[in-house]
Amino acid sequence: MSQYQAPLAEIQFVLTELAGLAQVAQLPGFEEATPDVATAILEEASKFATNVLDPLNYSGDQEGAQWREGGTVTTPAGFRDAYHQFRASGWIGLNKSTEYGGQGLPQLLAAAVEEMWHASNLAFDLCPMLTAGAIEAIELRGSEALKRKFLPNMVAGTWTGTMNLTEPQAGSDLAAVRTRAVPQGDGTYKLQGTKIFITYGEHDYTENIIHLVLARTPDAPPGVKGISLFVVPKVLVNDDGSLGARNDVACVSIEHKLGIHASPTAVMSFGDKGGAIGYLVGEENRGLEYMFIMMNLARFSVGMEGLGISERAYQRAVAYAKDRAQGKAPGLAPDAATGMIIDHPDIRRMLMTMRANTEAMRAVAYVTAAAMDNAHRNPDAAARKAHQAFVDLMIPIVKGWSTELGQELTSLGVQVHGGMGYIEETGAAQHFRDARITTIYEGTTGIQANDLIGRKTARDGGTMARKVAGEIAAVAAELARQDDVSLKAIGTQLADATTALETAIDWMVPAYGAQPGAAHAGAVPYLRLWGLLAGGWQLGRAALIAGKHLRDGTGAAPFMKTKIATARYYADCLLPQAGGLARTIVAGGESALALAANEF
Numbered sequence: 001m002s003q004y005q006a007p008l009a010e011i012q013f014v015l016t017e018l019a020g021l022a023q024v025a026q027l028p029g030f031e032e033a034t035p036d037v038a039t040a041i042l043e044e045a046s047k048f049a050t051n052v053l054d055p056l057n058y059s060g061d062q063e064g065a066q067w068r069e070g071g072t073v074t075t076p077a078g079f080r081d082a083y084h085q086f087r088a089s090g091w092i093g094l095n096k097s098t099e100y101g102g103q104g105l106p107q108l109l110a111a112a113v114e115e116m117w118h119a120s121n122l123a124f125d126l127c128p129m130l131t132a133g134a135i136e137a138i139e140l141r142g143s144e145a146l147k148r149k150f151l152p153n154m155v156a157g158t159w160t161g162t163m164n165l166t167e168p169q170a171g172s173d174l175a176a177v178r179t180r181a182v183p184q185g186d187g188t189y190k191l192q193g194t195k196i197f198i199t200y201g202e203h204d205y206t207e208n209i210i211h212l213v214l215a216r217t218p219d220a221p222p223g224v225k226g227i228s229l230f231v232v233p234k235v236l237v238n239d240d241g242s243l244g245a246r247n248d249v250a251c252v253s254i255e256h257k258l259g260i261h262a263s264p265t266a267v268m269s270f271g272d273k274g275g276a277i278g279y280l281v282g283e284e285n286r287g288l289e290y291m292f293i294m295m296n297l298a299r300f301s302v303g304m305e306g307l308g309i310s311e312r313a314y315q316r317a318v319a320y321a322k323d324r325a326q327g328k329a330p331g332l333a334p335d336a337a338t339g340m341i342i343d344h345p346d347i348r349r350m351l352m353t354m355r356a357n358t359e360a361m362r363a364v365a366y367v368t369a370a371a372m373d374n375a376h377r378n379p380d381a382a383a384r385k386a387h388q389a390f391v392d393l394m395i396p397i398v399k400g401w402s403t404e405l406g407q408e409l410t411s412l413g414v415q416v417h418g419g420m421g422y423i424e425e426t427g428a429a430q431h432f433r434d435a436r437i438t439t440i441y442e443g444t445t446g447i448q449a450n451d452l453i454g455r456k457t458a459r460d461g462g463t464m465a466r467k468v469a470g471e472i473a474a475v476a477a478e479l480a481r482q483d484d485v486s487l488k489a490i491g492t493q494l495a496d497a498t499t500a501l502e503t504a505i506d507w508m509v510p511a512y513g514a515q516p517g518a519a520h521a522g523a524v525p526y527l528r529l530w531g532l533l534a535g536g537w538q539l540g541r542a543a544l545i546a547g548k549h550l551r552d553g554t555g556a557a558p559f560m561k562t563k564i565a566t567a568r569y570y571a572d573c574l575l576p577q578a579g580g581l582a583r584t585i586v587a588g589g590e591s592a593l594a595l596a597a598n599e600f
């Protein structure tokens with residue numbers, strides 16, 4: 001079995017050359033993110049991923065989390081210990097506020113580290129990831145008392161966090177939430193209801209679990225405007241910070257599912273014995289609004305799952321392709337010895353597709369993370385606003401496109417293995433199964449695409465979308481001006497693809513209001529087109545930078561050559577899909593909706 005190795009040279013290149021770590025480190029509060037500190041953190045994270053998390057990935061999948069009578073959950077062998085090492089090493093607080101014990105480092109650096117956790121053990125990292133979401137909710141909108149009571153222990157990882165949104169009748173449409181929260185007159189509420197699919201809703205890592213729960217108060221208006229957000233601890237916390245009585249919260253069962261077996265997916269029952277005590281976050285009826293603020297980070301993290309698992313599947317496929325002898329590549333003499341499958345052009349095509357898409361996802365995600373840091377910390381208000389607008393556009397793309405690619409690339413990983421890919425012991429099948437959830441939770445691809453065409457494209461008349469398309473066109477033009485044949489060719493393909501994107505934007509903006517059915521039928525292809533172009537844009541930038549290094553004789557020449565070759569593959573073999581996607585968006589809606597529901 002292959003061993004995960006974080007692609008440190010590639011990660012450093014993207015962080016420093018594409019995402020601008022040096023600029024981010026100059027933002028107020030991020031001064032400690034010097035190149036030396038960044039390198040030390042990346043190397044430590046890489047060792048933890050390789051030595052602690054990766055070896056547990058397969059056994060964790062085979063054993064799975066187990067629910068026991070009485071509502072306890074046991075995680076697979078080694079996971080509890082790994083969590084305690086993870087916590088002791090301070091990984092949970094890496095980018096959390098120093099006020100509550102975190103290290104306050106940039107999201108950009110945290111993203112690179114997060115990629116390694118997702119790549120080495122997706123099921124493990126879901127617990128810290130959900131904890132980060134719960135921390136953010138309390139930090140952004142919780143009272144000072146709530147923050148003091150819960151955040152230090154959550155940032156330290158002594159307690160973990162969950163997000164309890166989904167109910168049997170409320171999935172994509174959270175307006176349908178029914179869990180009730182009744183005020184007790186003493187500032188607390190009593191909650192009653194059932195939540196399903198709650199990641200790490202119960203486990204054996206820590207004594208306490210802090211649940212963030214969406215519920216309705218008795219007088220709440222119907223729909224989206226009547227939902228509030230509550231902190232509901234598994235074990236009540238006394239005023240002196242010590243643990244008190246057990247709250248009325250129970251894990252009724254956990255799900256048997258396709259992948260991420262080591263991550264318990266819990267059915268949670270609140271208030272079976274009279275009501276679970278909860279504390280309101282912010283104001284009543286504004287819970288969904290708060291969730292939307294938090295969603296950027298949560299959706300970004302799930303997009304990073306698509307990237308991480310694709311990188312892992314790629315590494316495993318490369319290792320197998322170099323080791324498996326079968327047939328002879330075309331062009332070899334009839335008496336030549338049997339070669340390795342990596343010499344077959346079709347295997348090369350698959351590996352290049354995995355590599356180019358993975359590098360594209362990484363570049364797009366890290367550039368978005370740098371914009372998140374600027375949106376929060378840039379001293380210039382206009383710059384903060386511009387970065388936030390860019391982040392808002394990119395989040396559904398990072399989430400939707402990267403996770404959809406995760407399906408395809410992990411599937412290619414199975415294909416490279418041939419029959420052995422279908423057999424669990426190679427590990428390729430696990431990546432394929434684990435990746436499958438990422439396009440579903442934290443908003444399905446359809447929901448991301450609706451967000452992209454509506455709030456992110458049509459709402460401002462396409463202004464932000466056209467601005468970014470213009471930046472892509474400028475990179476294409478710069479590539480086309482280069483003497484190098486490969487760079488020129490990348491520029492030509494990128495320019496053609498950008499024209500396709502502009503055509504799609506020009507159609508989508510009026511269609512969103514005038515032909516809502518057709519616009520929504522084209523939403524996922526539109527998201528896909530955006531991802532394809534965002535990836536081409538960033539790989540085009542990478543090729544320009546690599547070309548300059550080669551001309552100047554700086555940097556590692558073999559690495560720079562692979563950057564250009566990978567960008568050229570993306571341009572020649574993947575970017576031409578843009579024209580087809582644009583045609584599907586503009587002309588496909590009517591056909592998609594041609595049959596009535598009763599004709600299926």
Ligand SMILES: Cc1cc2nc3c(=O)[nH]c(=O)nc-3n(C[C@H](O)[C@H](O)[C@H](O)COP(=O)(O)OP(=O)(O)OC[C@H]3O[C@@H](n4cnc5c(N)ncnc54)[C@H](O)[C@@H]3O)c2cc1C
Nearest residue numbers: 163164165166171172197198199265440441442443444446
């Ligand atoms: C393993 C796992 C872990 C999870 N973890 C958590 C968790 O920790 N906390 C939590 O609260 N939830 C969690 N979830 C729930 C998850 O977020 C939901 O499953 C998801 O939001 C989809 O909701 P649904 O399952 O009800 O599907 P539905 O909303 O019923 O969707 C079914 C299909 O209809 C489509 N659809 C629905 N509405 C629209 C629309 N408006 N436009 C276009 N298409 C639409 C969807 O895209 C999808 O293809 C988890 C789920 C799983 C399986």
